[in-house]
Amino acid sequence: MTIGDIAKMANVSRAAVSRYLNKGYVSEEKRERIRKVIEETGYQPSVLARTLRTKKTKLIGVVLPRINSDSISGIVEGIGAVLQEAQYDMLLAATDNRPDRELDFLRIFANNRVDGIILIATVFTGEHTRILSEIQIPVVIVGQKLKGFTSVFHDDYGAGLALTQHLLETGRREIGFIRALPEDVAVGQQRFKGYRDAMEAAGIAVRDGMYTVADFSVSSGYEKFSALIRTYPEMDAVICATDRIALGAINYIKEQGLSVPENIAAAGFGDNVITAYTTPPITTVHLHYRESGEVAADRMLKLLSGNTSPAEQEVCLGYELVLRGSG
Secondary structure (H helix, E strand, C coil), X not given: CCHHHHHHHHCCCHHHHHHHHCCCCCCHHHHHHHHHHHHHHCCCCCHHHHHHHHCCCCEEEEEECCCCCHHHHHHHHHHHHHHHHCCCEEEEEECCCCHHHHHHHHHHHHHCCCCEEEEECCCCCHHHHHHHHHCCCCEEEECCCCCCCEEEEECHHHHHHHHHHHHXXXXXXXXXXXXXXXXXXXXXXXHHHHHHHHHHXXXXXXXXXXXXXXXXXXXXXXXXXXXXXXXXXXXXXXXXCCHHHHHHHHHHHHHCCCCCCCCCEEXXXXXXXXXXCCCCCCEEEEECHHHHHHHHHHHHHHHHHCCCCHHHCEEEECEEEECCCCC
């Protein structure tokens, strides 16, 4: 089936069918005739023909660090909702938190026909910056800020500051911190910097033995907290860079016969779906992951249409403290 066949069967012009397929204006009578023929014949427009004609694939490549994450799934849901509304599809590429795979997928998408790339970023290297600067299609960064690129990110510093201030206000003074890799600027650096600044503003110096580094898993939170409590036995609260790390820490605390928060308070970041259903429920920071995906997709569509401005290059989203039973 071709557009010409559809036009002939519906007794309309080829131009009318083309406008219908591209969401242009067609009278209601002609629209109904075209719709009925397409439904009866099962006609599907040729993606290849559309690409050759418009130079657009209506595809956006999305590079993400992992699939099994509430925060990432929220971002992807937001991206998908906006792209679907605009009749774009997305191709997902998961890197398993490997920067080398991230670079590979950026090259693959840049060299194949996608209209733009959304990168859910964790760590930037010099090679990242070089490759991103050479890509000839629009790029939007989510989760980190990168100078010169449209970036959608959270106020991770403010969130770390506010969460630490909350624990200080409850009377905690010996607050430890389990951070993520320092190479991850948002999660590994900014949240920790907010903690450090809040502690120092309260007159408490942050010493080396008061913090450690974990990966993003529950098991790592368990393991790293068990080591931290040995170097910092006076700890009366712990802040963890993610909710999963916090859950691991809480599991260890309870296994030692201690109570949360009576003996040691615990808190995380992200407002993961698990946080409301643990015992006790976890105090955390709600970050607007789905909204960040929606904003990123919206910025991508504006870049593709040429309808954007320098003022829209950086979008910083806020946060809310979610105070529950753990601290």
